[in-house]
Amino acid sequence: MSRTVALLLFTQLSSRWGLRTDELPVQLPATSEAVLGGTALLNCTYPPAADLILYWTRLGPDSERNVYTYNRGEHLASHDDRAYQGRTTVPAGQPGRGDGALRLHNVTLADEGRYRCRVKSNRGMGVAETELRLIGLYHLSWLQPQLCSPSLQNVTLTCLAEGGYPLATVTIHDSTGRDYGAGTRAAKDPQGLYSAAHTADVPCSPTASYTCIVNTTLHQQNLTGTLGLEEPQPAWKGWAGVGVGIGMGVAVVVLGSGALWAGHQRRKGQRHQGPSPPREVDPAREEALLEDTGPTCTRRGDLPDILQEPPPTSKHLTPHPSVTEPCPTPRPGPSSA
Numbered sequence: 001m002s003r004t005v006a007l008l009l010f011t012q013l014s015s016r017w018g019l020r021t022d023e024l025p026v027q028l029p030a031t032s033e034a035v036l037g038g039t040a041l042l043n044c045t046y047p048p049a050a051d052l053i054l055y056w057t058r059l060g061p062d063s064e065r066n067v068y069t070y071n072r073g074e075h076l077a078s079h080d081d082r083a084y085q086g087r088t089t090v091p092a093g094q095p096g097r098g099d100g101a102l103r104l105h106n107v108t109l110a111d112e113g114r115y116r117c118r119v120k121s122n123r124g125m126g127v128a129e130t131e132l133r134l135i136g137l138y139h140l141s142w143l144q145p146q147l148c149s150p151s152l153q154n155v156t157l158t159c160l161a162e163g164g165y166p167l168a169t170v171t172i173h174d175s176t177g178r179d180y181g182a183g184t185r186a187a188k189d190p191q192g193l194y195s196a197a198h199t200a201d202v203p204c205s206p207t208a209s210y211t212c213i214v215n216t217t218l219h220q221q222n223l224t225g226t227l228g229l230e231e232p233q234p235a236w237k238g239w240a241g242v243g244v245g246i247g248m249g250v251a252v253v254v255l256g257s258g259a260l261w262a263g264h265q266r267r268k269g270q271r272h273q274g275p276s277p278p279r280e281v282d283p284a285r286e287e288a289l290l291e292d293t294g295p296t297c298t299r300r301g302d303l304p305d306i307l308q309e310p311p312p313t314s315k316h317l318t319p320h321p322s323v324t325e326p327c328p329t330p331r332p333g334p335s336s337a
Helices: 002-017 235-271 283-291
Strands: 031-035 040-042 053-059 064-071 102-104 113-121 124-135 139-143 154-164 169-174 179-182 185-188 194-203 209-215 220-226 296-299 323-326
Touching (some): 179 194
Parallel strands (some): 031 124
Antiparallel strands (some): 053 113, 113 124, 139 154, 154 194, 169 209, 296 323
């Protein structure tokens, strides 16, 4: 009886601490990487076996936490640590076929660390470990407080890398390959993300481009840009604009003066205009008018003399009213007899 108890105890200790009698070849990569907020894939492969038990655990300084427990085709969710419940999956139907890959969803910085894959079957038991490393991509931007101008030889240029993980080193290179050093200024926010920056004085060259290189132990990011250049307006353009403005002003004055002068001359000519020349008198017509004989007819009257009658009050010219007078009738002249 004591021998049976000892064997059971040995089996439990082997399952918990990785002690094995018949070792299964369990394979895991030494490190696994995932982007913050994404899904981490922790691969674990082994020989297919029936009646398989699969344990995924998170290794801590003093203990292990259950991440995922698979027992003979069933996920024992109640055995998982509360921090991982609802966030872990394994390929459906695959653990018995030798694929016990763990997918950990919506990873945070708290998930970074070492994980253990333990497999037990009727063929034996095997254990392997991997380290999960997380990547937080940086937001890169250029800061240039002052634009380049012909009066400046150098300008200050800063590459800013914000909100990334792990801590990065920032370097600035120009298009010729010149290295303007690496940045040492860095800060960590309450969420554990880093910001780093590097500032350098670079030549004001309109043809040069600059590349910001952000390096971490896991990844590299680049950002290339050109300097902001001040483009002063040439002097001849400024004077041309002034000349055009002055010329237009002079033209307006000249045209206005010419119009005023023409109007003045027109009014002056009207004031000094003499009376209308007399019409030729037709003796026969005058005699017919005096005797008021014959039919009457209508004709357009003559325009009034501006010196004798005031001009119309309206701004528009008004026609002179029609005059009705008898039409002249020819009278027979004296007989030549």
